[in-house]
Amino acid sequence: MKKKHYNVFVIGSGVAGQTAAKICVKNGLSVAIADKQSFGGTCAIRGCDPKKVILQFVDILKKTEQLKGLGITKIPEISWKDIQRFKNQFTKPVPKSTEENLTELGIDLYHQSPKFISKNEISVEGKIISADNFVIASGLTPRSLNFKGAQLLKTSDEFFKLKKIPKSATFIGAGYIGMEFCFLLATLGCKVTMIDNGNNALSQFDSFLTDKLVENMKENGVEFYFNSEIESIEKLRKNVQINFKQESKKKVIKSNIVFNTSGRIPATKLLDLEKATIKSDETGIIVNNFLQNETNRNVYACGDISSKSLPLTPLSGLQGHIVGNNIVKQESKEFTNPLVPSVVFTYPNLASVGLSEEQAKSRLKNIKVYKGDATHFYNAKKGNEKVYAYKIIINERTDVIVGAHLLSSEANECINIFMIAIEKEMTVSEFKKLIFTYPSYSSDLKNMMKDS
Template sequence: MCLTDSVHNFRIWVNLWYLKFGYCDSGNHISRNTKIMKIEEFDVFVIGSGTAGQTVAEACIKGGLTVAMADYREFGGTCANRGCDPKKVLLAGTEVLEMAGHLEEKKVVTLPRLNWKKLQKFKKGFTNAVPVKTEDKLSKLGVKLYHQSPHFLDENTLSVEGKTVKAHKIVIATGYTPRELPFKGAEHLKTSDDFLNLKKMPKRLTFIGAGYVGMEFAHMAARAGAKVTVIDTGNRPLADFDTDLVDELTEYSKLMGIDFIFNATVNAVKKSKKKYQLNYEKNGKSERISTKLIFNTAGRVPALAELGLEKGNVAFDENGVKVNTYLQSTSNQNVYACGDVSNHSVPLTPLSGREGYVVSHNIIAGNTKKIDVPVVPSAVFTLPNLASVGYSEKQVKERYKNVVIKKESASDWFNAKRLNSPIYSYKILINERTDKIIGAHLLGPYAAETINLFAMAINNGMTTNDIQRTIFTYPSWGNDMKSMV
């Protein structure tokens, strides 16, 4: 054995000894200050534990792959923990108040009162169990769980909980986060999470932003007894919905006692001992209001800030991770994105599950399934509901030569009259050449349910004649669809 071989064997022995005690050979010398970091490896690493992330994890596990998942918040995602589900539970209490108020002196003798504290306790019966059940389900499937937001080290490597993790495929399903507002005192603003967990309803609330969340919460708070102000930079709320129906909803909201401040820019928020002062500018004049709490409901953005996407070579923009039709990153073929965080997505929970299915299929079988987004309905759970599917009136006039627009107030129809509901309106858009429905917009009780029938009709290319020939239960809100077309 030559001297070189002896030295080489000795060096191997030394390295093994140092590895055993946590040191490493750094190049040509032994570094006693460098701790060996064990690298954990998985076939798939999912970032985010909402509907999209869970769909991917479960499918990949069943496909025989090793899977890990990380979330820095409660497992289960936004919708089940702090979004759609708890919102609808709280809404239930105000629905009773709304209906009883319309029927006062008609069928209801004494109006009910809302106990916000008990309503919150009822809501917790839905939300408290979600994280534990989600983790238990995923653990039993064999998913390794991490409780921290990871960040990229390179295209296939993440750092999470102080560990280095490599994955053949990485799935980003982190959803949305509240948009940060750039004025002085913005740190005093509360979020939708805070509203959904309010122990007591304050006497006065202000919402910055008149979108879905701002309008829904404003309606709930007003019915729970709060004096509500909604301030927005636009000239009306709910910019994505039909103008005529939004105007009608706005006027009804004012009758409830909700104050609107439009075309206004918030400049600052100041905190005093018991209240907040909100300073804003409107028509070149500085104004201010005093309020107990202020909520940021100015929209949400893709939750990407903590991921270090640049190091992972993951392209993104203000709409989310840039993906192709396979929901694969356009810049890193090892990364997929699904749910709200994808720039291909519509921020709705049902679509998140569909995207999760597409991603898991493409990871397991290769890129053979493209995302096909159907016409998706959306609804604002104010009371009355505002709901929409398909094209707007402006869009159809730009795309079609001949369009039939059926618009009417249906407040004198049986279903509205039996509830003594003051508002029930619709606008249905029909392609005159094909007789197919191409857009539907509803404002009224249970509009969020009825809109699903219109979505089904549009996605299946149904004509008005097809709908007229369909037998519905009577009298029902669904049956009103036949009169609308």
């Protein structure tokens, strides 16, 4: 085997890996990147970016449905083929442009997943490569499910390649991806079923709001089965049959297609980490505050694969920046978890930032909770919206806002205002002094913190 040496070898070409690689090469280090998939990462090619392109059309459908008979006489027709063509304008150029950009910077590219063969060596594309430092930024991969017929399951990657909307679809797993795609297909006329082993959807979000979201989706034709375990899946002539138990009762569903949306896990399986004494667990590569592996100090991890990360693109870029700088100058940048909002892009959006009610109760002596239904607010009434709710958490002793949870058509934007308020430790009285445009959804936020 041929041998080669780099100062830095990066595994993964998403935002985290690219950011670290560019910092290193611009500081005179020799750098290479390997990726077994198309260069550019999950978010840009088969994740948040294409998802949002598609979802905007579905949002328009929901808005026009709400206003039908109030000024809208006909619901628009959606062309899935045209939507896919439009989406491809964003995703198709990414691999080529990413490779060209990295090559121009002098970064060598490898199109295979490497395997560690020692603490400072890997095998990739028939070559033995050594490096002073390795950056693991390989992200997450769909969780494997173990039951008979599991090979028939489709993943979110395959969802983006659908040539037409199926007549029926089943999702296994009511997390972010499952709920968003479930909502999308149901709105486009597909008969949708959601199966989950928990007692509700989106377990990391506030149940007061998730209950309302699930109920709304039920009214739009989605069938939910919670507290359920899949026993097997079998291929029929035209459909797929799902055999499962719900609280010991046997159930059977038939669908055109079944998606595994049970979550994603760190993509470490192909790397042979143990040969390089790289410590990892279910959270990813174990790293310290400098994003350096605890058992192999030549290895850094950033982005979704890092034990100190969340699956969010802005955090991946931040961690890539920290890793790149720490390789250039050891221990020059320390990672501290920033306040990060989360959004589920259903309609309405479900958004959250800061502490949940349970977290606040465990950390603070006394809290105040503002929660309620906001469908009587002007913005909800003008849009004929049937779902609009909130829960705001306050430290009662200091009057400081510590958590915000929103369910509305504009929650994805409004949650950023609460992020700033919490980051700046604003009190309720200080927040209420802010002047927002009116009548905007932002102006509603002050009304959510009124004593009854």
